[in-house]
Amino acid sequence: MSVRDYSLNALVIRELPLGDNDKLLTLLSEEAGRFNVIAKGAKSLKNPVMPACRAFVWANYEIHESSADSRWLRSASVIEPFTGLCADIGRLYLAQYIADVCMELSGPGEPAGDILRLALNSYFALTRDIRPEAQIKAVFEWRAAACSGYSPELSRCRVCGAERAEAFYLDVMNGGLICASCAGSGPAAAAEGEVPTDAFGTRTVYLPLRGQVPAALRYILEVPMKSMLSFELRDPDDLSDLAGICETYLLSHLGTGFNSLKYYHEVSQL
Numbered sequence: 001m002s003v004r005d006y007s008l009n010a011l012v013i014r015e016l017p018l019g020d021n022d023k024l025l026t027l028l029s030e031e032a033g034r035f036n037v038i039a040k041g042a043k044s045l046k047n048p049v050m051p052a053c054r055a056f057v058w059a060n061y062e063i064h065e066s067s068a069d070s071r072w073l074r075s076a077s078v079i080e081p082f083t084g085l086c087a088d089i090g091r092l093y094l095a096q097y098i099a100d101v102c103m104e105l106s107g108p109g110e111p112a113g114d115i116l117r118l119a120l121n122s123y124f125a126l127t128r129d130i131r132p133e134a135q136i137k138a139v140f141e142w143r144a145a146a147c148s149g150y151s152p153e154l155s156r157c158r159v160c161g162a163e164r165a166e167a168f169y170l171d172v173m174n175g176g177l178i179c180a181s182c183a184g185s186g187p188a189a190a191a192e193g194e195v196p197t198d199a200f201g202t203r204t205v206y207l208p209l210r211g212q213v214p215a216a217l218r219y220i221l222e223v224p225m226k227s228m229l230s231f232e233l234r235d236p237d238d239l240s241d242l243a244g245i246c247e248t249y250l251l252s253h254l255g256t257g258f259n260s261l262k263y264y265h266e267v268s269q270l
């Protein structure tokens with residue numbers, strides 16, 4: 001790779017201190033995916049790049065690249081600071097969790113358009129309070145799972161093909177619906193105290209789908225991203241179910257947990 005200078009728009013998904021004066025930023029951009037850049041003097045209030053070197057800032061960055069592992073920030077101008085994300089500690093942890101999921105679902109040189117737009121839309125919604133925080137978080141998680149290739153099939157039971165049933169569950173590990181009768185006769189019916197598993201030994205997780213939740217889950221995936229939050233769940237139990245389902249689904253497929261999410265739940269319950 002040759003030495004080059006370029007500019008791009010990117011979101012700061014991590015900032016780490018580097019020595020006394022500098023920062024190491026992890027940026028997420030549509031074209032270049034996730035990459036690190038050293039911001040010299042970024043801790044100094046007098047440095048004009050300082051406002052663009054904070055977590056969750058969306059900015060234009062001028063970068064000097066001397067090798068694939070060596071990039072320096074030349075200058076930067078903030079496009080959207082999303083300062084409202086730091087308004088309270090719960091929101092800050094939620095913003096950090098969204099950034100952590102972006103870290104997980106992106107890589108160097110992999111175009112990151114979908115997950116980047118999803119994060120930006122979610123930050124925008126959080127700073128404008130356009131929907132309950134639990135709904136914004138759930139919609140982010142459900143679409144993030146789809147971005148990562150785990151889009152569930154929600155039109156029929158994945159075992160018998162029934163489109164109508166007395167009740168449906170979300171079969172988390174297999175990414176689809178399962179009707180009550182298939183769920184009742186399948187591996188989930190294991191004796192009490194045992195962890196039910198499928199034929200491959202995978203732990204079975206069936207989550208009940210009630211009220212408006214199935215319609216909301218379909219809606220979130222079917223509409224363009226700009227409309228993904230344009231629905232309202234009037235019953236608080238539905239919102240609570242949606243929140244639980246989307247979080248469980250994403251974490252099960254990523255196969256990891258996040259400290260930011262743990263702290264978010266801790267402060268949200270205070």
Ligand SMILES: [Zn+2]
Nearest residue numbers: 157160179182
């Ligand atoms: Zn079935």
